[in-house]
Amino acid sequence: MAHNMERIRRMSFASIYPLYLEKVERKGRSKDDVDTVITWLTGYDEAGLERVVADETDLETFFAQAPAMNPNASLITGLICGYRVEEIEDPFMQQVRWMDKLVDEVARGKKMTSILRGSTV
Template sequence: MAKHKIYTMSFASVYPHYIKKAEKKGRTKEEVDEIIRWLTGYSQGELETQLENQTDFETFFHEAPQLNPSRTLIKGVICGVRVEDIEETTMQEIRYMDKLIDELARGKSMEKILRK
């Protein structure tokens, strides 16, 4: 079976859309980066290296230093599908990130977004 197209897309090509979505709602690039670092365990420098290297989504999540164990607390619907019900691991990680960015754009506090 062929891989989903998003797996081979570079994370850097989607990243500006995350920032634009957040900034349209009065949030910041720093908050987007904090969410990504919380989810993946990348440091800011490592995140910037992944962006510079045009790393694809599959590699981005596969090489993540420490996927946050609290990410399983992320619940809800994204693109009509419940994130907690997605069986394919990489797709679920991508949708976790999408859900967190949506929560940021909807005005949720960072404390709630980061499941503290």
């Protein structure tokens, strides 16, 4: 497990971002939808997201340097990859799974106000 966690920490945001886009676009959603939920979660703006993709920033740095993690992120609950996101003890892994869960909800067609836990961007 520790080796797997280290591998995830070192993965670049640029390597998973296109996978998120593919996942939602297959379901008729857009890049804007993905950017909206990632912006809501992390506080990165469009230029910030473009920069971390271009710089191939690893996930650990991506979250460590996030401009403003959303205080409502703790409202993100449910299963993702077999884990209850609200029960994940490692703060980094919880952040990764929060992002996965938000993108999954976009792909499943949930309303944006529901995905953003009642707030707007």
